[in-house]
Amino acid sequence: MVARPGKRLCCFPLFWFTIPEGFYALVTRHGAHQPYKDANGKQSPVWPSGLHLGPPWLKVSHLVTKQSMLFNTEIKGCKTKDNVTVLIDMSLVLRIMGDDPEARPGDDPQNVYKFVHEVTPIGLQAQLKDAQAEAVRTLARSVYHTEVFGLRNVCHSELEGVKEKLFSAEAMQQCVSEHVDQDQKDVEGEHDYYDSLEADFNVEAGASVTSALKTRLNRQFNKQGIEILDVIIKDIKLPELIQSQMSQKTMVISQNAMQRMQQKHDMLSLIQAEEIKTLNQTHEEQRKELIEDGKFERIMEDIQLQLVHAEGDRQIKSIETQMTIDVELVQVESNLTIQRIEDETKLETERIREQSLCDSEIELAKARAEADVILANGELNVAKIAAKGDKAIFEAEGISAPLNRNLNDHITGLLKLKSQYALATNDKLVITGTEGGKAANTLLQANSVLNDSFFLDRDQNHRSAILAELAVASGSGDVRILVGGDDKRV
The missing domain is CATH 1.20.1280 (Monooxygenase)
Structure with missing residues (x-):
C-alpha cells in the first residue's frame, strides 16, 4: 500500500525527480512535508505523477497506491441465529480516498497524508481485522444456518430479478395453491420448488445483510480516508454433520425423482415400442401399395418414353436431311464466293502491281533528277569552295613567299656550312x-x-x-x- 523510495546511488546531486503513474506521492524538503502548488496557486499535500524539477534536498518520501486492494480474513467460530458454528472466509476491496474532490466527490488528498502518518498500513490492518471479525460475527448471528449460504453481495440487476421472481403474481398464486405441475415435480422433486423460493429469500436477505455490513464498515473507515468498495464472502463452511444431513436430503429427493422418471421412462418405452410396431406394419402396407403403383407408373412412363424416342428419331432424320441440303447449298455458295474473291484479288493484285511499277518509275525519275540537281549543286559548291581555298592558298603563299625564301636561304647557308665543314675535315680532299x-x-x-x-x-x-x-x-x-x-x- 505504501512504498518508500530508496536512496539515490548517483554521486552527483540530481535537480529532478519522477513520480510514477498510479501512486499518490508525498514530497519532503529536508525531511519536512512539502505541499504541491499548481499554476493557479492551489496547494495540495499530494504531488501529481510525472517529472518534477527541484533541488537535491527535495525528494519523494512516500508513494501510496491508487489501485483497489484486497484484504482477506478467515473468521472461525461464528455462531448463527440457531447456534450453529460456521466458518466464513471474507474479502474486502478497499482504496485510499485521495483523489481530487472535484473529480470524485467525497475524496480529499489530505487523506493520503493522514493514512501515511496517522493510520499507517499496519494500523489499518489491525483495525480491518477487528472490525471485519466483529461485523462478520454480527452478520452470522443475524441469520439461520440454512440462510448462511445466501450471504453474498449481489448486483442490483440480479437482486431485482430475485425480487421479481419472489413477489410476482404467478409466484404468489403458486404459493397459495401449493400446486406444481406433475412433470416438473418428477424432474425437480417435491421440495425443490420451495427450496428454490427459500434460496431466493436467503439471497435477498444475505444481500441486504452484506450491504448493511459494507455501509457499516464505510461509516467507520471513511473518516480515516478508506473506502470499502465491496464485501466478498468467498467461502462458508458448516459442520460436517449438518452438511451431510443437507446432502442426504438432496440425495433422497433426487432418488425419488429418479425412480419416478425411470417408471415414466419404462412406460413411455413400452408405448413407444407398440407405436413403432404399428407404424412399421402401416408403413409396410403403404410400401407394397406404393411399389405396385410404381410398377404401373413405370410401364406407362416406358410407353411414353418409347413414343418420345420415336418422335425424336423422326425429328433427327428430318433435321439431318435438311442439314445435308443446307450444307451443300452453303458449300456451293462458299465456292462461288471464294472464286469471285480470288478473281477480284488477282485483278486487284495486277492493278496494284502495275500501279506500283508506274509509281516506282516516276519516283525513280524524280529521284534521279533530284540527285542530278543535288550533284550539280554540290559540284558548284565544291568548285566555289575550291576556288575560295585556292584563293586563300595563293594569298597565304604570297604572304609566306618572302618568309619561305628567307627560310630556304638560311637552310641553304646551313647546308653550305655543313658541306664546307665536311670538306674541311676530309683528309683525302x-x-x-x-x-x-x-x-x-x-x-x-x-x-x-x-x-x-x-x-x-x-x-x-x-x-x-x-x-x-x-x-x-x-x-x-x-x-x-x-x-x-x-x-x-x-
Whole structure:
C-alpha cells in the first residue's frame, strides 16, 4: 500500500525527480512535508505523477497506491441465529480516498497524508481485522444456518430479478395453491420448488445483510480516508454433520425423482415400442401399395418414353436431311464466293502491281533528277569552295613567299656550312685551281682507283707510268702531279 523510495546511488546531486503513474506521492524538503502548488496557486499535500524539477534536498518520501486492494480474513467460530458454528472466509476491496474532490466527490488528498502518518498500513490492518471479525460475527448471528449460504453481495440487476421472481403474481398464486405441475415435480422433486423460493429469500436477505455490513464498515473507515468498495464472502463452511444431513436430503429427493422418471421412462418405452410396431406394419402396407403403383407408373412412363424416342428419331432424320441440303447449298455458295474473291484479288493484285511499277518509275525519275540537281549543286559548291581555298592558298603563299625564301636561304647557308665543314675535315680532299682543273680531277680519280689496287699500290713506278700515260692521253701537258709523302698522298 505504501512504498518508500530508496536512496539515490548517483554521486552527483540530481535537480529532478519522477513520480510514477498510479501512486499518490508525498514530497519532503529536508525531511519536512512539502505541499504541491499548481499554476493557479492551489496547494495540495499530494504531488501529481510525472517529472518534477527541484533541488537535491527535495525528494519523494512516500508513494501510496491508487489501485483497489484486497484484504482477506478467515473468521472461525461464528455462531448463527440457531447456534450453529460456521466458518466464513471474507474479502474486502478497499482504496485510499485521495483523489481530487472535484473529480470524485467525497475524496480529499489530505487523506493520503493522514493514512501515511496517522493510520499507517499496519494500523489499518489491525483495525480491518477487528472490525471485519466483529461485523462478520454480527452478520452470522443475524441469520439461520440454512440462510448462511445466501450471504453474498449481489448486483442490483440480479437482486431485482430475485425480487421479481419472489413477489410476482404467478409466484404468489403458486404459493397459495401449493400446486406444481406433475412433470416438473418428477424432474425437480417435491421440495425443490420451495427450496428454490427459500434460496431466493436467503439471497435477498444475505444481500441486504452484506450491504448493511459494507455501509457499516464505510461509516467507520471513511473518516480515516478508506473506502470499502465491496464485501466478498468467498467461502462458508458448516459442520460436517449438518452438511451431510443437507446432502442426504438432496440425495433422497433426487432418488425419488429418479425412480419416478425411470417408471415414466419404462412406460413411455413400452408405448413407444407398440407405436413403432404399428407404424412399421402401416408403413409396410403403404410400401407394397406404393411399389405396385410404381410398377404401373413405370410401364406407362416406358410407353411414353418409347413414343418420345420415336418422335425424336423422326425429328433427327428430318433435321439431318435438311442439314445435308443446307450444307451443300452453303458449300456451293462458299465456292462461288471464294472464286469471285480470288478473281477480284488477282485483278486487284495486277492493278496494284502495275500501279506500283508506274509509281516506282516516276519516283525513280524524280529521284534521279533530284540527285542530278543535288550533284550539280554540290559540284558548284565544291568548285566555289575550291576556288575560295585556292584563293586563300595563293594569298597565304604570297604572304609566306618572302618568309619561305628567307627560310630556304638560311637552310641553304646551313647546308653550305655543313658541306664546307665536311670538306674541311676530309683528309683525302684536294683543292685545285681553275686552270687544268678537269685534267687534275681525272688524274686524282685515277690515282684513287689505283690506290684501291693491291698490286699497283706496291709497284709505285708502274703506277706513275700509268698516270703519265693518262696525262698525255688527256691532251693537257701542263698538268703537274706530285706524288710523295709518308701516307702516299698525291
